Amino acid sequence: MDSGSGAVAEWSPPLSPPPWVATPSAADIAATEAARAPLPDQIARGHSAPIVDRPPTPIVYQPISSSYVGEMAPPLPEPKAKNTPARWALVFIVLAVGGGVAVVGWLAGFDQAVAGVVSLVSLGLAAAAFFLAVGGIVVAVQRPTKRLTPVIALVSSTLLVIWLAIVATGQALAILA
DSSP states (O other): OOOSSSOOOOOOOOSSOOTTSOOOOHHHHHHHHHHHSOOTTSOOTTOOOOOOOSOOOOOOOOOOOGGGGGGSOOOOOOOOSOOHHHHHHHHHHHHHHHHHHHIIIIIHHHOHHHHHHHHHHHHHHHHHHHHHHHHHHHHHHHTTOOSHHHHHHHHHHHHHHHHHHHHHHHHHHHHHO
16 A cells, blocks of 8 residues: 555545445335334433432422512401301291291191191201201301300200100191091
């Protein structure tokens, strides 16, 4: 290669591969490329996220800026000290007592069917008064109200339900007899 002139010849790659290397066909190259192509749910090789070797940034409370203060909903009103369920329980108790007294007093001798219906309605009012009294006790525990009204409503509605159940059973037996 050196002809003695002192100049160095440039190296150039051979135009064809040596005979011991097999030359792949175009179909082989396409199959290899298709095999290397990543599937849609796979991460391509060599393109993974860089490894971060530091702790994550801390989460810090950031208060809302003053521009949003006007857009917030107004606060809920304070609950009133009235115990509405206990008051309605007392109203239902008065109505149920009136119905029970009417059944025992003069409806039983007048018409057995009407007396049976009135006793069942009175029993339903007493049962509703019982559940309202329980709700009144829940309200009395949660709010700053007096606890005497719901306790009176609960005790009287319980006694009234027992008494009206006996009256309604007596009316049902009287109708069947």
